[in-house]
Amino acid sequence: MNRNVVTYLEGDGDFRSPECIAALKEADVVVTNPPFSLFREYVAQLVEYDKKFLIIGNMNAITYKEIFPLIVQNKIWLGYGFRGDPHFKVPDNYEERATRFWIDERGQKWRSFGNMHWFTNLDVRKRHENILLYMKYTPELYPRYDNYDAIEVSKTAEIPMDYFGVMGVPITFLDKYNPDQFEIIGNAGSYGVDGYSLCAALYLNGKKIFKRILIRRRENID
Ligand SMILES: C[S@@+](CC[C@H](N)C(=O)[O-])C[C@H]1O[C@@H](n2cnc3c(N)ncnc32)[C@H](O)[C@@H]1O
Numbered sequence: 141m142n143r144n145v146v147t148y149l150e151g152d153g154d155f156r157s158p159e160c161i162a163a164l165k166e167a168d169v170v171v172t173n174p175p176f177s178l179f180r181e182y183v184a185q186l187v188e189y190d191k192k193f194l195i196i197g198n199m200n201a202i203t204y205k206e207i208f209p210l211i212v213q214n215k216i217w218l219g220y221g222f223r224g225d226p227h228f229k230v231p232d233n234y235e236e237r238a239t240r241f242w243i244d245e246r247g248q249k250w251r252s253f254g255n256m257h258w259f260t261n262l263d264v265r266k267r268h269e270n271i272l273l274y275m276k277y278t279p280e281l282y283p284r285y286d287n288y289d290a291i292e293v294s295k296t297a298e299i300p301m302d303y304f305g306v307m308g309v310p311i312t313f314l315d316k317y318n319p320d321q322f323e324i325i326g327n328a329g330s331y332g333v334d335g336y337s338l339c340a341a342l343y344l345n346g347k348k349i350f351k352r353i354l355i356r357r358r359e360n361i362d
Contacts, residue, residue: 169191201259292349
């Protein structure tokens with residue numbers, strides 16, 4: 141009978157150590173919560189070793205210049221998110237934090253997750269489900285950026301059903317992204333101009349717009 145076997149590491153467990161890489165090579169699927177400061181490096185290693193994975197990361201990682209191209213190339217996407225405001229108990233000796241931290245009436249310390257999400261390359265059903273579009277395009281409702289030929293769509297749910305040009309949407313769009321329905325054109329406002337960033341930042345009536353992903357409908361849909 142196949143039983144799980146726990147094998148203790150001899151080294152310090154750094155994911156870049158030969159010992160951990162040897163273990164990685166044996167793995168079919170990697171499920172973990174990697175150190176966020178090394179997220180780019182960690183994902184690069186999973187891609188290099190061609191592993192299936194399900195890992196926790198900050199939503200902002202979407203716009204990293206090492207991660208965004210992987211999203212465009214369909215090598216990584218968002219899994220199902222954490223519902224509500226996920227939080228977890230932390231031990232008494234946990235240092236108090238200024239944000240996402242509280243102590244309940246029993247003295248139990250808690251932290252909440254913040255802007256976290258599952259990142260994966262395992263197929264998920266929502267990736268094949270179309271976003272239901274109901275809004276109609278009008279130039280008044282969807283203004284054009286000052287410095288780029290695209291319209292501003294400030295909420296994913298309000299993507300117009302009858303517009304086939306380039307649109308700027310919030311990064312949370314990726315939670316609903318079906319690559320058969322939309323194509324990703326680029327990433328604006330997060331880093332300098334390169335292969336996937338079309339302009340340094342988008343402006344609307346002189347005002348800088350927070351991170352946007354530029355997308356376009358695929359015409360053969362509906
Ligand atoms: C976001 S925390 C996840 C903690 C884990 N889920 C747990 O419940 O203990 C990331 C973990 O990665 C570890 N870590 C930091 N640098 C690492 C490295 N280079 N290789 C392997 N693990 C590392 C940290 O010590 C920390 O425990």
